[in-house]
Amino acid sequence: MSVLNAKIPSGPLEQKWSYYRAHQNLVSPANKKKLDVIVVGTGLGGASAAASLGELGFRVKAFCYQDSPRRAHSIAAQGGINAAKNYQNDGDSVYRLFYDTIKGGDYRSREANVYRLAELSGPIIDQCVAQGVPFAREYGGLLENRSFGGALVSRTFYARGQTGQQLLLGAYSAMMRQVHLGTVELYTRHEMLELVVVDGRARGIIARNLVTGAIERFSAHAVVLATGGYGNVFYLSTNAMGSNATAIWRAYKKGALFANPCFTQIHPTCIPVHGEYQSKLTLMSESLRNDGRIWVPRKKEDVEKIRKKLIRARDIPEEDRDYYLERRYPAYGNLVPRDVASRAAKERCDAGFGVNETGLAVFLDLSDSIKRLGKKVIDERYGNLFQIYEKIMDENPWENPMMIYPAVHYTMGGLWVDYELQSTIPGLFVLGEANFSDHGANRLGASALMQGLADGYFILPYTIQNYLADQIKVPRISVQSDEFALAEKQTRERIERLFSVGGKTPSERLHRELGKVMWEYVGMSRTKEGLEKAIQMIRDLRENFWKDVKVTGSNDELNPELEKALRIADFLELGELMARDALHRNESCGGHFREEYQTEEGEAKRNDQDYMYVAAWKFLGDDREPELVKEDLEYEFIEVKARSYK
């Protein structure tokens, strides 16, 4: 039996959400304005939640570390957002989107959550269009779609290669309207450094004003974390430089369980790593796989010539190319899910067929489509991506196929939440990438935007009321309590401790070292030995960090070095939990690939008998190992099968 109760409503799958809404508690308009909600993070989840809560009449305080909420990293999502509209008449339905998402997640997500997500996908598109999101359209004036990995239908809505930007600006402007109307108070350049729990309930946060360095207290009846993923544990990832895990990690250390930390997504189509000084990796949207074919040379001698730049990709005749995704997965071809595509690229590169000097790259070739559709059409669909590629690689992708390689992109794991998106700390809700809820062991492309907006526009505004309904008699929370004082004190001590180390090494260097360990042992493929080694190495790095880190300046100023060091200190703890989780899960599923557990064909081999559960970790103290708490996954409505894209 599960120890964790996900509070899934009873009844048939397709009626659970309407049943929930019909029976939940609501807060009256007069009482809403007496209730405060803190929302940390202003990406798709946070901005849509803050806007929607403000519209309902709650008093919202919204926080972001950036100078403007519009810069949250949702802005960088390129390809699109899924919705089961079936506008293409190609056989899509809510059930099919639900099914694809469960299968794509390798049967490690909750049926009820995923079904609700699929159900809400349509209304999200309606909402965005009403806000003025300029989605791509057909000549007839209706919305256009494209395909993403793991689906046999075209259900992805998009705005050129800037879908995340347009959706975020929609949510951002809705939130700014509430700022104007006075329901949302905005705190930019503020970073949450601690969660405040009073009598077992989340009641506020401690945040650092990044301009003045002031450590400030903020209280509310409920706290919502929408602070994104933790892919930057790997140092090099497609995340923004500032993306960090501090908010969720602090909540974990205050009692919220952390679920499936080892489930990370390595995205197959990123611009390859090229130098030691490199600070981040850049994604080339999965949408390119609609019109692009992925290949490496079939012959080793061609590989050698390509690497030495003696020949170009186009000089290799068709019969000497290995379109390995089409070869291995004829049904889905280039549109297999990300985990499958990434591992296949690694397999070819490990076998010595990588096409750049490092041997870690494959071709993503759009030349057939350019020939078939013309440069104008391709430019309209992907023009900005071609420009990004050319600037970084100094090579013209119109003439030579792009070179790509997998890179860390997304984290499916996150704080454990129940059906109401509430963590194990009452009053603490978690949205979007920061929670673990909907993607299982692998997320399908164009589903992160869907989840962020479903959580923020349509789920939280309901479920939070079920919690707040019995809080209406609780007066505004004072920040003068002992709990706030203690949380502030702990935060100040953490900062002082960093300055007092007085070491020699800039934190960024130590972060890079952590990233190398994570990528090597907790990355695309993992082994028992490697993970055990990683845990020790991360501990050593952590110890070294607290002996050797150098943080310049003081707390009382704008201090990016301090900001980085605080984040890295938390990454150094989280990295170990990720390795521990990966070590305990003796199976391969989705993005979690343990070399010991694979089929003869090299596919991930699940162990449903022993591991069909959510692994949620409970913090017990800095000097103790965390406790594993399980939520069993029960599939009532779909048949659990081996995941095949052949």
Add this chain to the structure above:
Amino acid sequence: MDFTLKIWRQKDAASRGRFVTYHLEGISPDCSFLEMLDILNDQLVQKGEDPVAFDHDCREGICGACSLYINGRPHGPDDAITTCQLHMRRFRDGDTIVVEPWRAKAFPVIKDLIVDRSAFDKIIQAGGYISVNTGGVPDANTIPIQKEHADIAMDAAACIGCGACVAACKNASAMLFVSAKVSHLSMLPQGKIEAARRVKAMLEEMDRLGFGNCSNTGACEAECPKQISLSHIARLNREYFKAILG
């Protein structure tokens, strides 16, 4: 590659700033401009000196955080990119590179190369949206939109709010930024309903915040990393006249 950098250093808004010269050696041409600054900061931190503060985040040209004025041009010598997309191969070995913050009355310096651009958020707050609440909206395909109109709306909506237009403008006008939002929304049937109120409110707010007037020199368009066209300013003017005359 070796470079001499002249970088604007300013402790905080109240302090006086000055240029400080730094020398960097052995920089790879494939290094991005911001990675070059990372290398400089790594050296400064090791020496115990205060590293150069600059805004940056996504480092792929979309968040709009990076904002350097490089050799007299916002986002540096290349067209149609942000500073984070600029690479050192674009310079010559031995070059002296001058790096400054955006300079505009409405964008006060916070520290070094970081300025306060919250004025842009305030302009959006004044009316840069369609006033719909969550829920209760019609099906997305209920209102067909001419593809050409949707495309123009998207061209305008591509603005990343970096402020290069203001930095480039001799009047420090925010006209291109404002026009991008006005144009985006007024091209769509959903946005036409509030068009008159929106354009007036946003322009009033722009003036109130201390941005200058537009004199149509086109410097903003030339420096915009997203190539937002001056034609959006023309559309804004048309919307404005419609609003005050209508």
